[in-house]
Amino acid sequence: MGYSEVYCHLCGVSFNIARRRKPGEPDLASWDYTGRQCDEPGVDEVDSLEQCARNGCAVAVKYPKGDDDDVVNDPDYAPEDSDEEPYEYDSDHDSDSGDAMSVDEEGSTATTDAYRDFLSSTLDPQGQFDGEPVGSFGYSNTNTCGRTETILPITGDEMPGGHDPEVLEHIPGPNCTEANAYSGYRISLEEMRGCRTAQFLVHKSSAEGGWKPDGLHEPWETSQDWFLSGVCDGMASRDMGDSTVWPARGGLESPWADNVNFDTEWTPSNDLAMPFHPWCFDIFCRQSKAQFKHVNVSGLMKWRNAEFSWEDFHSFPRAGEVYAAQEQFWKHEPGAEYLVANPLYVPCLPSLLAAAKENNTDKSPEVTKIREQGRANLESLPLDIRLLIVGLLDSADITSLRMASTVFTNLPNSIWYRLVRNEMPWLWEAWDEGEIEHTPSPWTVMTANEMKLLIEERKHYSKILAEEYTPVNGLLDFLLPNPSAGPDVKLSRTNANWHQVYVQIKQNWDRLKGLRNRQRIWEDVEEVMCLIKKYS
Incomplete structure (x- = not known):
């Protein structure tokens, strides 16, 4: 192959x-x-x-x-751009023979190697x-x-x-x-961040010894036939076997996953896991809650199993940049970088939204180009009629109307809120409180390598604490807690400046790569929702 x-x-x-x-x-x-x-x-x-x-x-x-100049070989080493001063006992203290740890000649090499291994894993985990x-x-x-x-x-x-x-x-x-x-x-x-993180939806029949809640489970996992695997960095080629995930949830270290069931006669579709980015599955969960009032994993997998051929997968309607990049090796086309931008945690977006939250007075720019023809007729319309007209228009028509008459320059905040909701349904920061109950999954806040490091550190500390006869569980959770995600940022419908939100997102669209990717994934998942309904 x-x-x-x-x-x-x-x-x-x-x-x-x-x-x-x-x-x-x-x-x-x-x-x-x-x-x-x-x-x-x-x-x-x-x-x-x-x-x-x-x-x-x-x-x-x-x-x-x-x-x-090495972080491992020199304990006093600090990067050139570090602003931190060395600790006094690091820089000023001269140890004498009484302070030094005594090691015999034969054991010194082993001790030094162990110490270097500790420093390498602690100070330079990326290695x-x-x-x-x-x-x-x-x-x-x-x-x-x-x-x-x-x-x-x-x-x-x-x-x-x-x-x-x-x-x-x-x-x-x-x-x-x-x-x-x-x-x-x-x-x-x-x-x-997170562009290489893969996770899988696995049928519980594939779990080793049966699936059990493990503290990392999502609420829906207890009642449905599928569960989330651990995560991995990148995916092995089809001809190289399955990727190893961390942690091995359900006892499964290497889920068998694919976009295609190449052998439908001998391979039950449920034996194959579904691969996805944790951030994509989070967007699926949001839409599923909005449309089905729950995370409809069974509907998702029913569609996947019904359309599980090579032709089905590659005929799914997607952005043109995705089709162009799907070569034997992913084609990293300049200008298409947004395809791999994190859609949940978008740099610059929090500050943009915070500015709109603080500045809740509409400061729509004055229109300088005004066509005089028809101006008097527009200005003579009653306010409620003018608002009714604006309520029927999209953003392009509203822009033209604002250019035609000054009476439409400063529109009510509610008009801009409507435009944000209609044109940016994926901007969940604009959703009303209680519209859906959703907190991002913990799997969205850590990369696969960070999860692997956390698991290894917890294992290491657990061994040390057990040797010291210390109660392990509570202390380990305190020292090295499992990942958790906070709630989404929310803008108040009544207090935010929605004109500013709308304009700033439009003006900074190229900079907000993650938001652009969120829109793309949202539209793909909308199509998935339609297909779930088709096979329900």
Whole structure:
């Protein structure tokens, strides 16, 4: 078969997303489609240096870090951009032989190795994982982690500085056209958070020893025939076996999942799990609650099983950028970065909404271009008639009307609220309190690597606490709690400036990549809702 990708069944996007860092970002901001963090492609692999020069690309010349610039080998090491002062007992205290830990000659190497392993896993957790960066270390750290490098612009068809092309890392420029990874110039790490996280809907008959609530379960899982698996970073190719998930919920470490049942004669459809992004399933849950008053997992899987062929999956109506990218290896087209932006946690959106919450006075801009023809007739209409007219129009017609007469310049806040609700049904921050009861799933707030790290840390601390005869359960939950998500931000229908919300979202649409992706996924899930009703 060769390399063959499995996609999110709800939105059609690959889990095997690659990224290339921009100058100033750490190495861990780059990874290939397997999740491996590496320097490829090198400059020797690009098609044309002249093209790179036109696109503003550069090369990175790296210099290895020494032991005194390493977070593991040097306890006093602090990144160059760190604002923290060293602790007094780290910097000023000189230990003598009485303070030092005594280790015999034979045991010193083993002790040192164990200590280095501890430091590596604690201070540099990213070293344990391929794929997305782990926690705040990856998403807030913008230095190169002690390793120095020189960034040289590509200016023509010759190698910059006469360096060997095999040791130069290609750094994409603002206009780079390489399609093997998304560029850090075009989308930030924070915006992409969770793009490689895959989860699966598994039939309870596949659970080892039967499925039981485990503290991470969703309320609907106790009553339905399906349950959520753990999560993984990226998905293995169809010819490479199944991906390992963390935790192994239902005792299942490697769910068998696909978009297609290739052997309907011998493989019951329920044996195959459904793959999706946790954020896509969250959007499904919201729409399901709105339309069915509950999370209709049985209806979802009934549709999946009814349309489970290659033709069914690939004929599902999706955005054009998704179809264009679904090649053997996901095609990372410049300009389509929004496809992998987190739709739930969107940078810049909270501040935009907070500004509308604080400024609840309508400050609609004055119209400067006014057509005099017909102006008097419009102004003579009673207020209730004018509002009735506006209530029947969409945003484009309202804009034209505001240009035609000053009497329509300052419209009531309720008009803009209607436009937001009608044109942006996916903006749940505008939903009324109590419209649906929903809190984002804990699976949406951690990447697969962060979940894996948490599980390993809980296992490690559990062993230590047990050896100390300490009650484990309560203390472990206090020290290393399972993930939880807070409620959505909500705007007050009466107090928010809805004109400002509408205009700011429209004006910043290109910057709000996650919101754009939310709209796309929302529309895909709307189609799923129609198909669920079809097979009900």
